[in-house]
Amino acid sequence: xxxxxxxxxxxxxxxxxxxxxxxxxxxxxxxxxxxxxxxxxxxxxxxxxxxxxxxxxxxxxxxxxxxxxxxxxxxxxxxxxxxxxxxxxxxxxxxxxxxxx
Numbered sequence: 001x002x003x004x005x006x007x008x009x010x011x012x013x014x015x016x017x018x019x020x021x022x023x024x025x026x027x028x029x030x031x032x033x034x035x036x037x038x039x040x041x042x043x044x045x046x047x048x049x050x051x052x053x054x055x056x057x058x059x060x061x062x063x064x065x066x067x068x069x070x071x072x073x074x075x076x077x078x079x080x081x082x083x084x085x086x087x088x089x090x091x092x093x094x095x096x097x098x099x100x101x
Contacts, residue, residue: 028069036076041081041082044091047089062089062091063092063093067096069099
């Protein structure tokens, strides 16, 4: 990608590394209302496999970032099926646990 200022003016050169993210939902999701595993599985089915492969084969990486807020304990359980789907697609998981009172 060409380098640009915050206002969009080209400044020459290219970035060595570029991060791109996509918001998959607007509001926080509740564990009681949404299965994290099903949510990830449903999203993964929507992705274009050729585009994912192109990103990865050219040195990029793809992952889901789960931001989890809790004031108590959290247990996440992913089935072998989901782990296999993520692995075969070469998509990783990142977790950001945060909380407090």
